[in-house]
Amino acid sequence: MSEPAEKRTPLYDEHIRLGAKIVPFGGWLMPVQYSSIREEHEAVRTSLGVFDISHMGELVVSGAAAGEWLNTMLTNNLARLEAGMGQYTFLLNDEAGVIDDLIVYRIENEKFLLVVNASRIEEDFAWLQSHLAADVRLENQSAQFAGLAIQGPKIGEFFLAMFGTDKKLPERNRIASFEHDGPKIWVARTGYTGEDGIEMFFPAQDAPRIWNQVLEKGKSLGIRPSGLGARDTLRLEMCFPLNGSDLSPAHNPLEAGLGFFVDLTKPNFIGREKLQREKEAGLSRRLIPFRMKGKSPPPRPHYRVFRNGTEAGELTSGTLSPSLNYGIGMVYLTTPLPKPGDEIEIEIRGQKFPAVIEKKPLYKKLS
Amino acid sequence: MNVPDDLLYTDSHEWVRREGDKVRVGITDHAQAELTDVVYVELPKVGATYEARGTIAVVESVKAASDIYAPAKGTVLEINRDLESNPALINSDPYGEGWIYVLQVENAEELKQLKDAAAYKAAIG
Numbered sequence: 361m362s363e364p365a366e367k368r369t370p371l372y373d374e375h376i377r378l379g380a381k382i383v384p385f386g387g388w389l390m391p392v393q394y395s396s397i398r399e400e401h402e403a404v405r406t407s408l409g410v411f412d413i414s415h416m417g418e419l420v421v422s423g424a425a426a427g428e429w430l431n432t433m434l435t436n437n438l439a440r441l442e443a444g445m446g447q448y449t450f451l452l453n454d455e456a457g458v459i460d461d462l463i464v465y466r467i468e469n470e471k472f473l474l475v476v477n478a479s480r481i482e483e484d485f486a487w488l489q490s491h492l493a494a495d496v497r498l499e500n501q502s503a504q505f506a507g508l509a510i511q512g513p514k515i516g517e518f519f520l521a522m523f524g525t526d527k528k529l530p531e532r533n534r535i536a537s538f539e540h541d542g543p544k545i546w547v548a549r550t551g552y553t554g555e556d557g558i559e560m561f562f563p564a565q566d567a568p569r570i571w572n573q574v575l576e577k578g579k580s581l582g583i584r585p586s587g588l589g590a591r592d593t594l595r596l597e598m599c600f601p602l603n604g605s606d607l608s609p610a611h612n613p614l615e616a617g618l619g620f621f622v623d624l625t626k627p628n629f630i631g632r633e634k635l636q637r638e639k640e641a642g643l644s645r646r647l648i649p650f651r652m653k654g655k656s657p658p659p660r661p662h663y664r665v666f667r668n669g670t671e672a673g674e675l676t677s678g679t680l681s682p683s684l685n686y687g688i689g690m691v692y693l694t695t696p697l698p699k700p701g702d703e704i705e706i707e708i709r710g711q712k713f714p715a716v717i718e719k720k721p722l723y724k725k726l727s
Numbered sequence: 728m729n730v731p732d733d734l735l736y737t738d739s740h741e742w743v744r745r746e747g748d749k750v751r752v753g754i755t756d757h758a759q760a761e762l763t764d765v766v767y768v769e770l771p772k773v774g775a776t777y778e779a780r781g782t783i784a785v786v787e788s789v790k791a792a793s794d795i796y797a798p799a800k801g802t803v804l805e806i807n808r809d810l811e812s813n814p815a816l817i818n819s820d821p822y823g824e825g826w827i828y829v830l831q832v833e834n835a836e837e838l839k840q841l842k843d844a845a846a847y848k849a850a851i852g
Contacts, residue, residue, distance in 0.1 A: 393790070395763070398764045680766045709769070
């Protein structure tokens with residue numbers, strides 16, 4: 361039996377043309393970098409970067425009962441979401457393990473857009489489908505949509521250059537749609553980098569034209585096409601979790617330190633009882649950010665962690681932080697939970713290197 | 728891609744400069760371009776002996792750690808300590824300031840298996 365072929369986004373040929381290095385990611389062939397992860401990272405922190413996020417999934421949920429039903433499927437509270445707003449949330453299994461983390465946008469009163477991780481599209485859809493209520497329609501529109509994330513402090517100038525003065529940049533966590541040179545596009549003020557920015561979703565067939573227009577309109581602002589490598593270093597500096605690494609069905613959102621996006625006051629959602637019990641009993645483990653203390657090789661996923669000389673787990677994420685220029689990462693540690701300033705050791709090629717527990721985010725923007 | 732004529736090359740993208748019965752070793756321009764952004768170099772130990780094609784050093788980019796292999800059996804005489812504070816020298820000057828170590832080769836015959844510049848150029852296309 362052969363592996364299923366990895367999929368290509370509608371921008372694959374553009375990435376090749378720009379000389380990107382391509383890697384498999386979540387069943388997709390994606391650019392990991394175009395020229396340099398450091399330079400792409402720096403561009404997002406200081407000016408602008410554009411990422412192809414067409415691999416991500418778009419599920420649309422609609423109908424008179426859509427909001428009420430979705431609120432039993434997701435952890436955050438949709439009742440607080442007015443039309444035109446989005447919120448970060450989780451899809452949990454019966455044991456409160458994470459199936460996916462996603463952003464749900466209320467695009468109309470009775471219509472929701474769920475932007476989900478590429479590797480979980482089918483699983484999310486199947487889970488939602490198997491719990492579907494009457495009067496709710498669920499559609500997987502992932503193949504019809506392409507997406508770009510344009511991230512960086514110059515997003516305001518970019519938006520003006522791209523869309524002109526008659527369109528308004530949505531407020532933080534808000535989403536708007538308008539026609540742009542024909543097709544309808546969705547623009548949301550969201551992202552995965554810790555910088556100001558937007559995510560745009562539009563028909564897949566328009567992707568090459570819009571991508572090239574973004575690069576052209578952003579050129580004078582220093583925009584750079586940026587790959588998954590920079591996306592990973594940017595998100596890890598902010599301690600944003602990566603599903604499949606920091607999140608999995610074996611972990612719940614409270615352990616991941618993301619209880620802010622779980623509303624236990626909601627009467628009913630999948631995973632609620634388990635989370636409530638765990639919260640009352642006290643967390644037995646927690647996802648903890650750390651930095652390397654001295655000079656060391658970069659920490660990487662799966663490196664072993666030691667506390668007081670005893671093996672205590674393995675890294676779920678790790679990298680050299682381009683902004684901070686030292687190694688950073690995250691690891692699940694059990695009780696007694698460590699405090700910022702506590703020391704741990706990371707084993708790298710048989711040698712232990714000291715690291716120190718930090719608060720999140722690891723990178724704090726100078727303002 | 729810069730492939731100097733006066734050097735020898737391994738299949739694993741190290742360059743080898745003969746200096747009498749010693750060799751100076753680094754990674755090629757092609758290799759540094761593939762790795763990009765070298766952020767850490769784990770140097771060999773001076774005085775340690777390594778087997779031909781054994782792991783002798785590690786070059787790390789933001790994304791990955793890559794093993795560097797000894798071109799022949801030998802003992803390390805010198806290491807480039809400048810790489811400890813400035814690993815990016817491997818990117819900026821791979822054949823010069825980016826050298827990694829000097830090896831006392833046990834049997835110079837082993838070096839005959841290395842590629843010349845023309846053969847290496849052909850190999851990397």
